[in-house]
Amino acid sequence: MSDVVVTVPLSFGLDHWIAEGDAAGAPWSGSFWDFGVGGGKPDIGPGERVYVLYKRRIRGYAPLVMLLSERPGYWMLVRGGGAVAVTIPEEIVGFRGWRLRWWDRSIEVPFPDWQKP
Numbered sequence: 001m002s003d004v005v006v007t008v009p010l011s012f013g014l015d016h017w018i019a020e021g022d023a024a025g026a027p028w029s030g031s032f033w034d035f036g037v038g039g040g041k042p043d044i045g046p047g048e049r050v051y052v053l054y055k056r057r058i059r060g061y062a063p064l065v066m067l068l069s070e071r072p073g074y075w076m077l078v079r080g081g082g083a084v085a086v087t088i089p090e091e092i093v094g095f096r097g098w099r100l101r102w103w104d105r106s107i108e109v110p111f112p113d114w115q116k117p
Contacts, residue, residue, distance in 0.1 A: 005050075009094075053095075
């Protein structure tokens with residue numbers, strides 16, 4: 001199993017996504033939040049990282065709490081608190097579904113401006 005990467009759709013918007021749940025650096029509210037993806041079952045387990053991409057930049061990650069099957073071919077990546085704002089020195093074109101993390105974690109750097117489009 002491994003970390004995965006997902007894309008927040010431009011039509012959904014970064015502000016809307018941030019407002020949904022515990023943002024990076026915020027204390028855990030006690031709630032759980034999910035991110036739905038279609039396609040094959042993501043190769044991820046509890047404690048591994050779900051990275052978020054928006055406007056060609058990795059914005060950070062949150063540890064996965066559980067993976068739920070919403071319906072055939074659709075999965076919910078569930079997180080609680082503990083989100084961390086990091087990025088990598090690479091622009092990435094958005095995509096549907098999920099992908100495995102392809103970079104080495106050692107290239108990640110803090111991303112204090114992660115909320116700026």
